[in-house]
Amino acid sequence: MKKEFQIVATAAAGLEALVGRELRDMGIDCQVENGKVRFQGGQEVFMRANLWLRTADRIKLVLGQFPAKTFEDLYQGVFAIDWQDYLPLGVQFPVSKARCVRSKLHNEPSVQAITKKAIVRKMQKVYARPEGVPVPETGPVFSIEVAILKDQVTVLLDTSGDSLFKRGYRTEKGGAPLKENMAAALVNLSNWFPDKPLVDPTCGSGTIVIEAAMKALNQAPGLQRSFAFEAWPWVDQALWKMVKEEAKAAKKTNLDLRIMASDLDGKMVSLAQENAKRAGVASSISFKQMRLQDFRTDLINGVIIANPPYGERLMDDEGVTRLYQEMGETFAPLKTWSKFILTSDSQFEEKFGSVADKKRKLYNGTLRVDYYQYYGERVRRSESES
Structure with a gap:
């Protein structure tokens, strides 16, 4: 399992600088871009980002980046990712979202389907499963996303699950709630x-x-909710427990x-x-x-x-x-x-x-x-x- 990750915190338009400020206040160096903030670190970093960021939407791991103008380019780029570093055999890995902007590849459902096909084939190869035998998907969910901007593909893994605005304290709301x-x-x-x-x-x-x-x-705004990464087999549960306990102790x-x-x-x-x-x-x-x-x-x-x-x-x-x-x-x-x-x-x-x-x-x-x-x-x- 990789010890360092490229990480992205997504944010609503106009709020990216606030997310960047929050990360820097946490001692995390970052780069603010349109709609997102980039940073890097190990498991503890994405744990703390999920738990503590107040203005972000989601925390995602960047699994791969490559150019693609054809579906074959997309297939080969996705296949080349070391999926065994992220997906144990038996987990669910839906390609839940694709977004294409100003790119040759613009049919988002097709992008999702090709991405899924490439991951399945790589999993079959890595885990020595015959090509015609389905890869089992019954375990924890690893939600994959694909973003293509100007023919540059970014493949992401969502660590958050539900959007971070869902703190867990608001079970009922008014007719026009503010997130x-x-x-x-x-x-x-x-x-x-x-x-x-x-x-x-x-x-x-x-x-x-x-x-x-x-x-x-x-x-910490995330103390009353769960996150997708908590169910992942390779996540250090002792580290996650420590991060949460530190957050509980930090409350004034x-x-x-x-x-x-x-x-x-x-x-x-x-x-x-x-x-x-x-x-x-x-x-x-x-x-x-x-x-x-x-x-x-x-x-x-x-x-x-x-x-x-x-x-x-x-x-x-x-x-x-x-x-x-x-x-x-x-x-x-x-x-x-x-x-x-x-x-x-x-x-x-x-x-x-x-x-x-x-x-x-x-x-x-x-x-x-x-x-x-x-x-x-x-x-x-x-x-x-x-």
């Missing part, structure tokens, strides 16, 4: 630190404040956080509370059923992060316009507070009543959205108290 890794990204793109108050006045199922609390408490327990979440819908508030309990951060967040326009506070230097309903999410245009106007009026007196608001409405600033200091393009799933950022006037606490 956990996107919520974590909104927190990371804000100027919030654990010593500041944080408010989400349209909290829905509570994902933003839960992700903020988990980050503040240094709680005596941190005084001022995180507040509210929503007009009482059912959503109850749901958010349940999600926070399952995430293990309920004691760090205050939940309340409340209209957004009723929000008041004497605290200073706080941060508001919100993913309010917009046209494609739950509300009609008239309701959205009224909500954004109310947000602008309610937040206007909070001069020292920074506000970060995600929406697909291109007229948001006009409805909100002020132009953002900064605007960042993101994607909420396939929906193009903007993250409007308003920075508060920084005031020292002693000044406010004098």
Whole structure:
């Protein structure tokens, strides 16, 4: 078994730099590219990446890279990979995904079929199985993916299983949920630190404040879920146990956080509370059923992060316009507070009543959205108290 791997962390468009920053904070050197971040290391590295990355989608091993303009090129390139280093006899190895961009080979189902054929033939040869005898596939799943960009093929092995946004704490969600890794990204793109108050006045199922609390408490986002690699025979289970135990021990327990979440819908508030309990951060967040326009506070230097309903999410245009106007009026007196608001409405600033200091393009799933950022006037606490 190989001791060093070429590894890729995939990410939604616009979030790659955040994933790169997380990896560097973990002491892992990396290269940020469109849609992914490349790095390398042994089993411990891809274990920690799966367990700790908050803004990534998946962690994949790069098994091979080669040029291919014909199906024969593809077959030979896949066949040349040392599959015995990854696939023990008897495991399942579906070619679950193929993506072809600006390449001679563009029929993705055919790419999947040729790739599968080449792997099967290599497995038959390596394990001395006659060509006409099927290779058994009843064991753990090793999900293979093929990406072809400008006639360059990359063959990948998915270590994650379910996407990393599936933390395990959110079993129920509202009508237009924000993925956990996107919520974590909104927190990371804000100027919030654990010593500041944080408010989400349209909290829905509570994902933003839960992700903020988990980050503040240094709680690994993957502790409550499983990963595909855990079932692989060649993975060092003692090492994986150690990595998890270290993550459990790293959680902070005596941190005084001022995180507040509210929503007009009482059912959503109850749901958010349940999600926070399952995430293990309920004691760090205050939940309340409340209209957004009723929000008041004497605290200073706080941060508001919100993913309010917009046209494609739950509300009609008239309701959205009224909500954004109310947000602008309610937040206007909070001069020292920074506000970060995600929406697909291109007229948001006009409805909100002020132009953002900064605007960042993101994607909420396939929906193009903007993250409007308003920075508060920084005031020292002693000044406010004098």
